[in-house]
Amino acid sequence: MNILHHFLSKYSTEHYEKGEVILQQDSEPSCALVVKKGVVKTYNLTSKGEEKPIGFTTKNELFPLGWIFNKIRRAQYYYEALSDCEVYSVPKDELVAYIQANPEAMLHILNRCVRDTVHSQLRINALGQSKASDKVLHTMHYLALCFGRDLQKDIVEIPLPLTQQDVANFTGLTRETISVELKKLASREVIFQKNRNYVVLTDKLNHLLDDGYEQHIIRQT
Numbered sequence: 001m002n003i004l005h006h007f008l009s010k011y012s013t014e015h016y017e018k019g020e021v022i023l024q025q026d027s028e029p030s031c032a033l034v035v036k037k038g039v040v041k042t043y044n045l046t047s048k049g050e051e052k053p054i055g056f057t058t059k060n061e062l063f064p065l066g067w068i069f070n071k072i073r074r075a076q077y078y079y080e081a082l083s084d085c086e087v088y089s090v091p092k093d094e095l096v097a098y099i100q101a102n103p104e105a106m107l108h109i110l111n112r113c114v115r116d117t118v119h120s121q122l123r124i125n126a127l128g129q130s131k132a133s134d135k136v137l138h139t140m141h142y143l144a145l146c147f148g149r150d151l152q153k154d155i156v157e158i159p160l161p162l163t164q165q166d167v168a169n170f171t172g173l174t175r176e177t178i179s180v181e182l183k184k185l186a187s188r189e190v191i192f193q194k195n196r197n198y199v200v201l202t203d204k205l206n207h208l209l210d211d212g213y214e215q216h217i218i219r220q221t
Contacts, residue, residue, distance in 0.1 A: 016081040023079040038085030
């Protein structure tokens, strides 16, 4: 059982349907939010209204983390339900007091911050690839390592209902380019789709990667 479960059980939750904005950019949150169920997408918008995804918040994770720990005064990004979500609403002071008094809860937050740092490094590496094919390949690798769940040996499902447009936004490429590159990976039996989620054959994907260091990162279960 997650260390925060007993503490959170006394607080109310709100349900958000897929595509519904949970928290607006530049707004001051009224409380800390913790994902009970589903996936929350974090993103920014350009001056032209183009979506630029930042990352994903999943079960038992807190947001906006910077505001909760008084590093920012307002939400830096938009937070939107990528899937149907249920989210706890917790007074910030009560949550922080609980974490400060509970070493296990503090370690939980530390582990999340370390994991997020590793994830950010992987994503920067993916975005830094010069060729579209390598950018997509490394991005799928990043998603599999950071969010994937094992179906069987060398087969990992990415439990994020990502459209081709989502992947395009995430990589800075066009949807048409993403369509072409994903078809190439599918033709090589590196990926396929199951129930709207991508499934990665990690042994084949790793074989295509130039860098080997990422293969040794441990996924959270």
